[in-house]
Amino acid sequence: MEILRSVVDYLLSLGAAIFVPIIIIIAGLIVGMKIKDAVSAGITLxxxxxxxxxxxxxxxxxxxxxxxxxxxxxxxxLPIVDGGWTTMSTISWSWPYAFLMFPLMIGINVLMLVINKTNTFNADLWNVWGKIFTAVAVVGITGSVPLAFVVAAVQIVFELKCADAHQHRIEKLSGIPGVTCTHKMVFLAAIFYPIDKLLRKIPALDREFDAESLKDKVGIFAENHVLGFILGIVFGVLARYSVAETLTLAIQAATALTLFPVITKYFMQALSPISEAVSDFMNKKFEGRTLLVGLDWPFMGGSNEIWLAVIYSVPITLLFSMFLPGNEILPFAGIINIALAVPAFLVTGGNLLRMIILCTIGSPIFLWVGTAFAPFMTDLANQTGAVELAAGQMISNSSIDGPVFTYAFSHVFAFLEGNFIPAIILVVWIGCFVFYYKDLRREEKAANEACDVSGSEEIA
Known part of the structure; x- marks a missing residue:
C-alpha cells in the first residue's frame, strides 16, 4: 500500500499537464486506439x-x-491571506486519509457506469484534491472521518450527474464533441440558474450577446488584442501605474486574450480522436450508449466570454472586499477567478451581459466562503506544516470552487449546535440543482429531436 501511495504521490507531483495525459493515453489504448495515435493525443493534451x-x-x-x-x-x-487553489491543494493533500479518495472516486464512477446512472468517465483524476478539500472541511467542522468520506462520495455523484447534463451545452459552446466538465466549479451554475431565468425575461438581456455579437456592434474595439489592450489601460490607470507600466500591462493583457483561443485548438486536436475512439468502443460494448470523457475546465478556455468576465470580476471583487460586511479575506492569489466565470458562461450560454451581472452577484459569495473556511484551513496548515504561517496569521482562498455547495455540505452539521443557516443553504442549492438539471435535460432532448427530424428530412 505504501509503495502504491508513493507512486501515485509521485505522479500527482508532476501536475495535471503530465498526469491527465497519462490517464488519457491509457484510456485511449483500452478503447482500441493505435499506440501512436493515443500517445500523440496524450502529448498534445x-x-x-x-x-x-x-x-x-x-x-x-x-x-x-x-x-x-x-x-x-x-x-x-484584511487579516486573512489568500493562498489560492495551489495552497489549498497542498493543505488538502497533507490530510492523512487523502490517498483513500482515489479508490472512492474511481469505484463510484465505475459503479455508476455499470448500472447506467452516468455516461461520464472522469479522466480528471488529478483534481481529486477537490473532494479531499471538502472532506477536510467536514472533518474540521464535525471531527468525523467517516462522515467526511460520505460527503465526498455525494460530491462525486453530483459531479458525474452535472457532467452528464452539461455535455450537450458544453459541446455547443466549445465545439468539442464527447467531452464534458467534471470539475465542481460548475456547481455554482445551479445558484445562477434561477437568477438567469429572471434576467432572460428582460428584453434587452435576452438578445444574443456573445463576443462575436460584440464585434458586430463595436468592430475593431471587440477584437481580442484591442479589447485586451483597452482593459490593460483601464487596470493601469486604476492602479495608478506610470505611463510605461500601464502600456506594458496593456500589451500583456492583449497578448493573453489573443493567445487563449489559439491554445484551445490544441485541446480540440487532442480530444477529438479520443472522443471518437471512446464512442466507437461504447457502441460495440453497450449498444445505444455514448461514453463521455470528463475533464477539467481548460478545454473551454477558447471562449472569449470567459476571459472578459474574469477580467471584469477583478475590480468588482476588490471593491467588494473593501466594503462587504463579514469579509476578512484579502483577494490576491485567487483574484483570477475562473470558478466564477465558467459557471456564468455555462448557465447563460455565453451571453456576456448576463455573465457580467451574474459575476457581480457571485463575487461576494466567494469572499464570504473564503472567510468562513479560514479557521480550520489555518489549523490544518499549522498541524501538518504543509504551509508555513507567521504567528496569528490565517490563510484561505478567495476563489473556492463551487463555494455554495462546498460551504453548505461541509457546514451542514452545524445545525447540531443550533446554526441552521448552512442547512437552509443546502436545501436551496439542491432545489436549484434539480430544476437546472431538468432544464438541461429538456434542452438536450429538444436538440436531439430537432436533429432527428433534420436527418429524416435529408434522407427523404
Missing part, C-alpha cells in the same frame, strides 16, 4: 494544459500586482 497554465500564470502575474496596488491605495487591512 499535455501541450494544451501546459500552454493554458502558462497563459493563466502570465495573466495572473500581470494583473495581480495591479490589483494589489489598487488595494494599497485604499489603506484597508
Amino acid at each position: 499535455g501541450v494544451a494544459f501546459t500552454g493554458m497554465t502558462m497563459l493563466i500564470g502570465f495573466m495572473t502575474g500581470a494583473i495581480s500586482p495591479a490589483a494589489e496596488a489598487m488595494l494599497e491605495t485604499t489603506g484597508i487591512s
Whole structure:
C-alpha cells in the first residue's frame, strides 16, 4: 500500500499537464486506439494544459500586482491571506486519509457506469484534491472521518450527474464533441440558474450577446488584442501605474486574450480522436450508449466570454472586499477567478451581459466562503506544516470552487449546535440543482429531436 501511495504521490507531483495525459493515453489504448495515435493525443493534451497554465500564470502575474496596488491605495487591512487553489491543494493533500479518495472516486464512477446512472468517465483524476478539500472541511467542522468520506462520495455523484447534463451545452459552446466538465466549479451554475431565468425575461438581456455579437456592434474595439489592450489601460490607470507600466500591462493583457483561443485548438486536436475512439468502443460494448470523457475546465478556455468576465470580476471583487460586511479575506492569489466565470458562461450560454451581472452577484459569495473556511484551513496548515504561517496569521482562498455547495455540505452539521443557516443553504442549492438539471435535460432532448427530424428530412 505504501509503495502504491508513493507512486501515485509521485505522479500527482508532476501536475495535471503530465498526469491527465497519462490517464488519457491509457484510456485511449483500452478503447482500441493505435499506440501512436493515443500517445500523440496524450502529448498534445499535455501541450494544451501546459500552454493554458502558462497563459493563466502570465495573466495572473500581470494583473495581480495591479490589483494589489489598487488595494494599497485604499489603506484597508484584511487579516486573512489568500493562498489560492495551489495552497489549498497542498493543505488538502497533507490530510492523512487523502490517498483513500482515489479508490472512492474511481469505484463510484465505475459503479455508476455499470448500472447506467452516468455516461461520464472522469479522466480528471488529478483534481481529486477537490473532494479531499471538502472532506477536510467536514472533518474540521464535525471531527468525523467517516462522515467526511460520505460527503465526498455525494460530491462525486453530483459531479458525474452535472457532467452528464452539461455535455450537450458544453459541446455547443466549445465545439468539442464527447467531452464534458467534471470539475465542481460548475456547481455554482445551479445558484445562477434561477437568477438567469429572471434576467432572460428582460428584453434587452435576452438578445444574443456573445463576443462575436460584440464585434458586430463595436468592430475593431471587440477584437481580442484591442479589447485586451483597452482593459490593460483601464487596470493601469486604476492602479495608478506610470505611463510605461500601464502600456506594458496593456500589451500583456492583449497578448493573453489573443493567445487563449489559439491554445484551445490544441485541446480540440487532442480530444477529438479520443472522443471518437471512446464512442466507437461504447457502441460495440453497450449498444445505444455514448461514453463521455470528463475533464477539467481548460478545454473551454477558447471562449472569449470567459476571459472578459474574469477580467471584469477583478475590480468588482476588490471593491467588494473593501466594503462587504463579514469579509476578512484579502483577494490576491485567487483574484483570477475562473470558478466564477465558467459557471456564468455555462448557465447563460455565453451571453456576456448576463455573465457580467451574474459575476457581480457571485463575487461576494466567494469572499464570504473564503472567510468562513479560514479557521480550520489555518489549523490544518499549522498541524501538518504543509504551509508555513507567521504567528496569528490565517490563510484561505478567495476563489473556492463551487463555494455554495462546498460551504453548505461541509457546514451542514452545524445545525447540531443550533446554526441552521448552512442547512437552509443546502436545501436551496439542491432545489436549484434539480430544476437546472431538468432544464438541461429538456434542452438536450429538444436538440436531439430537432436533429432527428433534420436527418429524416435529408434522407427523404
